[in-house]
Amino acid sequence: MRTVLICGAGxxxxxxxxWLARAGFRPTVVERANGQRSSGSPVDVRGPALSVVEEMGLVDDLRAAATHATGIRFVDSAGRLSRRISMPAGHSTAGTREIELPRADLARILCAAVRDDADFVYDDTIARLDQDPGGVDVCFERGPARRFDLVVGADGLHSTTRRLAFGSDREFVRHLGIYVATTPLGEPPEQPHDVLLHNTPDRLVAMHPVRGDVGVAFIFRYRAVAGFDHRDLAQHRRILAEAYAGEHGWRVPELLTRALRVDDLYFDAVSKVALPSWSAGRVVLLGDAAASVSLFGDGSSLAIAGAHTLAAAVAEGDHVTAFRRYEVEHRRRTDARARGAGLVAAMLIPKTRAGILARNAAARLLLTGRPSRTAGP
Known part of the structure; x- marks a missing residue:
C-alpha cells in the first residue's frame, strides 16, 4: 500500500x-496544533467544492453547521442601519448555491469523514525532508523519522513544507497591504440573520452571526510590518490598536477593546503566494501553501476542489504526471480568483468615503435591482 504524508489538518x-484512502493509499495527516483549531471565521463551500462534499455525503452535516446568515446591512457611525440586503438562504450574493459555515466546523466535519481511514498525528510537524528516487525520508519535530512515497504540504500560507522543499517565504509570498483580525464575542448577535458592515476609509469592522453567537472581524489596509510574525499575539495587538486608534463610530472602540484583550484572536496579513511550480520531486503543495489568492471565504472552496483534483490525478498515474496534471487543472481556478482579488478588496474596504457610498449603492443595485439610500460611513 502506497503511503502519503499530508502536512495540515485544516x-x-x-x-x-x-479521496486518497478510497484510491488505496494509507494517508498520514500531521498537524502542528495540538488539536482541532478553533478559528470560527465563516467560509464558503461553493462551485466545484460543493459537488465534492456532495460526493462525500457531507452536505447534511455542513448545512447543520451553517451560519444561516441571509442578509447584509451597512452601519454608519451613529449606528444607523441601511435597508436589509437579502441573500437567499444557501445561495451567494451572485445567486449560486453555497454553504457558509465556520471554518473550524468545516475542518472538524472533514476530519471526521476520514478518521477511520487515515492516521492523524497532532502537536507535531515536519522538520526535515530528504528525497531520493524511491521516496521521502521525513524527520519530525517530535515523533520518530518515517519514510513515505509522497509528501503533500497542505499547511497553509505559512507552510513549513514549502519552506523546506522550495525555499524561503521571501521568494514566494507577497504581502498585499491588508490585514485581518477575527475573534468570537461570546454574545448573541444584534441581528441574528444579518452581517453588519461598518466602513471608514481603509477600515472595516464586521459582525457576523454564527448560530446564536457573533464574531467580529477587523479588515484593514496597513503598511507591511518588518519582522511580522503570524504567531506573535503581542505584535498583532499593537498593529490592530494602532490601525483603529482614531476610530470612534458605532461600536468600534468597544469591539476593539474586547478584541485586544482576548487570547483567541486570529490575525494575519493577506498575502499572495506565487510559485513557478507546485511540486518538487515527490513533494507537492496544496491549498494556500500553493496559491493563497483568496481574500475572504473562497480559499476553503479552492482547497476542497484542489484536493479532489490532486487525489484523482495521483490515483491514475505516476507522481510526476499526476502532479503536472493537477497543477494545470487547478491553476485555472486559482488564477481566476487571483485576478479578482483587487476588486474584492476595493468592495470590502474602499479607500475613500465617496468609495464607501458608491460601494453601498452598487451592492443594493447588484443584489436587489433597485436603488435606495444606504448608510454612510
Whole structure:
C-alpha cells in the first residue's frame, strides 16, 4: 500500500486524505496544533467544492453547521442601519448555491469523514525532508523519522513544507497591504440573520452571526510590518490598536477593546503566494501553501476542489504526471480568483468615503435591482 504524508489538518488536508484512502493509499495527516483549531471565521463551500462534499455525503452535516446568515446591512457611525440586503438562504450574493459555515466546523466535519481511514498525528510537524528516487525520508519535530512515497504540504500560507522543499517565504509570498483580525464575542448577535458592515476609509469592522453567537472581524489596509510574525499575539495587538486608534463610530472602540484583550484572536496579513511550480520531486503543495489568492471565504472552496483534483490525478498515474496534471487543472481556478482579488478588496474596504457610498449603492443595485439610500460611513 502506497503511503502519503499530508502536512495540515485544516480543509485541504483531510479532503485529500479522504479521496486518497478510497484510491488505496494509507494517508498520514500531521498537524502542528495540538488539536482541532478553533478559528470560527465563516467560509464558503461553493462551485466545484460543493459537488465534492456532495460526493462525500457531507452536505447534511455542513448545512447543520451553517451560519444561516441571509442578509447584509451597512452601519454608519451613529449606528444607523441601511435597508436589509437579502441573500437567499444557501445561495451567494451572485445567486449560486453555497454553504457558509465556520471554518473550524468545516475542518472538524472533514476530519471526521476520514478518521477511520487515515492516521492523524497532532502537536507535531515536519522538520526535515530528504528525497531520493524511491521516496521521502521525513524527520519530525517530535515523533520518530518515517519514510513515505509522497509528501503533500497542505499547511497553509505559512507552510513549513514549502519552506523546506522550495525555499524561503521571501521568494514566494507577497504581502498585499491588508490585514485581518477575527475573534468570537461570546454574545448573541444584534441581528441574528444579518452581517453588519461598518466602513471608514481603509477600515472595516464586521459582525457576523454564527448560530446564536457573533464574531467580529477587523479588515484593514496597513503598511507591511518588518519582522511580522503570524504567531506573535503581542505584535498583532499593537498593529490592530494602532490601525483603529482614531476610530470612534458605532461600536468600534468597544469591539476593539474586547478584541485586544482576548487570547483567541486570529490575525494575519493577506498575502499572495506565487510559485513557478507546485511540486518538487515527490513533494507537492496544496491549498494556500500553493496559491493563497483568496481574500475572504473562497480559499476553503479552492482547497476542497484542489484536493479532489490532486487525489484523482495521483490515483491514475505516476507522481510526476499526476502532479503536472493537477497543477494545470487547478491553476485555472486559482488564477481566476487571483485576478479578482483587487476588486474584492476595493468592495470590502474602499479607500475613500465617496468609495464607501458608491460601494453601498452598487451592492443594493447588484443584489436587489433597485436603488435606495444606504448608510454612510
Amino acid at each position: 480543509v485541504a488536508g483531510p479532503t485529500l486524505a479522504y
